[in-house]
Amino acid sequence: MAPAEIAESELLLQTFERRFLAARVLRSFPWQSLEEKLKASSDSKLLLHLLQKTARHPLCARYPPSSSYVRRFLSELIRKPSGDAVTLRESTAIIAHGTTGLVTWDAALYLAEWAMQNPATFTHRTVLELGSGAGLTGLAICKACQPRAYIFSDGHSHVLEQLRQNIILNGFSLELDVTIEPEHPTVTVAQLDWDTGTGPQLSAFQPDVVIAADVLYCPDAILSLVGLLKRLSGCRKDQRPPDVYVASTIRNPETPQLFTAQLGQAGISWEAVPPHDRTLFAYEEHWEVVVLKLTL
Template sequence: MDITENSLCATFQQSFLCCRRVGSLPWQELENLLTQQPCLVLNILEKTVNHPLTRKYPPSLQYRRLFLLELIKKHEKSGAEPLDDLYSALAEVLNSEENTVCYKSYFLPSGDAVTLCENIAIISEGTTGLVTWEAALYLAEWAIGNIDVFRNRTILELGSGIGLTGLAICKSCFPKKYIFSDCHQMVLQHLRDNICLNGFVLGKELESQEDTENTQHSDIAQLSVMELDWDSITEQQLSRLEADVIIASDVVYDPDIVTSFTKVLCKLLLCRKVNRHPELLIASTIRNSETYKLFQTKLDDAGLKWQILDDPKRSIFSYQSDCLIQILNVTLKV
C-alpha cells in the first residue's frame, strides 16, 4: 500500500479501537480509493474487527455492528466481488450477546496501548465516572507532549475516573509515583481493574486518607489508588502525599461541586515541598460557559491565579471536532 492507504488504515484502526462515532470515520476517502484498491476493505477489516486487541478486548457489540454494516455498504457500492470475510464477521457479531461493558483501546506514540473496560451507558451506578471523557484524552496528550513536567515526580490525580489520563502518563511520562483518586466506590473498583488490565501492579493502596506510607523505590512508577473526599480531607492529610504535580480532567461540569473542588485546590497549593508549591493542571471540556466561568470566578475569589495553556497538537488521540477543551495552570497569587 502507498502512504495514503497506510494513513487511511491507521486512522480507521485508531478510531475503531477507541470507538469514535462511526459517522465521523473517513468513509468518503475510503470510497474514493476502493475503485482502484478493492482489497483495501480486507486490510481495514484485519486492522479493526479482526485485530488482536479487538479479539481480546472487544468494543461494544452495537459499535462493531454499525461499523461492519457501513464497511459492507462501501464495499458493495464499489461494485467489487462479495467478500466472505466481511459477511462472516457480521454474522459473528449478530450472533453474539451484548454486554453492559465494553473495551476501548488508545494507541500511544510508543506503540503501546491503554486499554480500558468502560460502561456502555454514559450514566450508570449513579455516576458518569465509568466512561472516558474528552478532556481526559486532551490532558493525556498534553502530558505526552510535556514529559518533563511528570518525569520522576509524584503525581496526584483528582477524579481519576476509570484511569485513561493516569495510565497514559504512567506508560509515557516516567513518573516516580502516581496516585489515582476518586470518591465513588464503583469507580474505584473499575479503576483498580483497569490498572491491572494494563499490566501494572498496585503497590500499597491508600485505603484511608491517613495511609500515605511510601513503597520501596523502583524504576517503575509506584501506582496507588486512594479514596479521596474533597469536602473532608485536610491540608495536613494532603501534605503527606508529597505531590509534585496535581492534575484533574472533566471535573468542572456541575455548579454544585465547584466550591468543594476549589477548596481542595487551595489546600493542595498550600502544601509546600522543599519551598516549592506543587504544579496544578485542570483540563475541562467547556459544555456550559456559565459553569466554567463560575469555576474561574471561584478561583479568583479564593486568591488563586489561573492561566490557559497552549493546546496540544491533537495528533495522538481522536477528538470530537466541535469539542472546546482548555487546560488551566493554577497557582497561588503572589
C-alpha cells in the first residue's frame, strides 16, 4: 500500500476510534468513506484494524459500552463489505433447552466469511446445512452467494423455532412461492436427526453442497455425522456426491483427530481448506478454526 493510502486509512481509523469511544450517534460516523475505502483498498485487514480500534479496543474491556450500542455499530459495520446485514435472535445462555444451537459460535462466523470470499462454491446450487443453529452461516450465504436453494436443518425443536424466526426476520419467506422475489433462493427448514434420517428423507434434499459448522462437540455427534454423510453420498439422482465442508473450532485436539479417524474408516477423504484472514467478524482470538473439504 502506498504511503498516501496508509495515511488515509490511519486517519479514517482514528476518526472511527474517537467517535466510538465517545459513543457518538452512529449517523455521525464516516460510513461512506469507509465503504469507498473498502471497495478501493488492497488492505484486506482494514476491517480487523477497525474492530481493534472500536469494539475490541482495550478501553472497552475496562469500561464496556452498552451492548445495544455495540450491537448497532456492528450491524452497521457488517453492511459495508457485504452490502447487507444479517440480524439474529439468539439466546443469552450458552446452553438453553438442552442445546447449544441457540447461539452463534466462531466456526459459523468463520465459515460464513469463507463462503462470502468463495461465492462460486454456492452460486446457483442447492445447499444443505447440517446443524444450522441460529442460522448465521446460511443467511450470509443466501444473501451474498446466490444459491438456487438453501435447506437449513437441525434436530432440536427449539432451535428450529428460533431458526424460522431468524429467516423471516432477514426477509426470506419459507413459502415455496419464489415468484415474488426471484433473485432470492428457495429457503426451507427441515428437522433432521442424524441417526434416524431415512434414505427417502435425504434423497428429497438433493444437495449439491453440504456444510456444517461447530458440530463436532462430542464422540457421539462425530459418529452420527460420519454415518449421515455416508448415507448422503449416494442420495443424488445423478450419483454425484455433494461437496462437503465442515468447519470446527479446535478446543480439544482429540476431537478433530477422532473425526478424521472416523472419516478414514468410512472411506471419506479430506483436505484442509487454506485459512483466510478474519476481517469481518469479532472472533474469540484464542481459538483456532479450520474448514475441511470432504470427498464422499
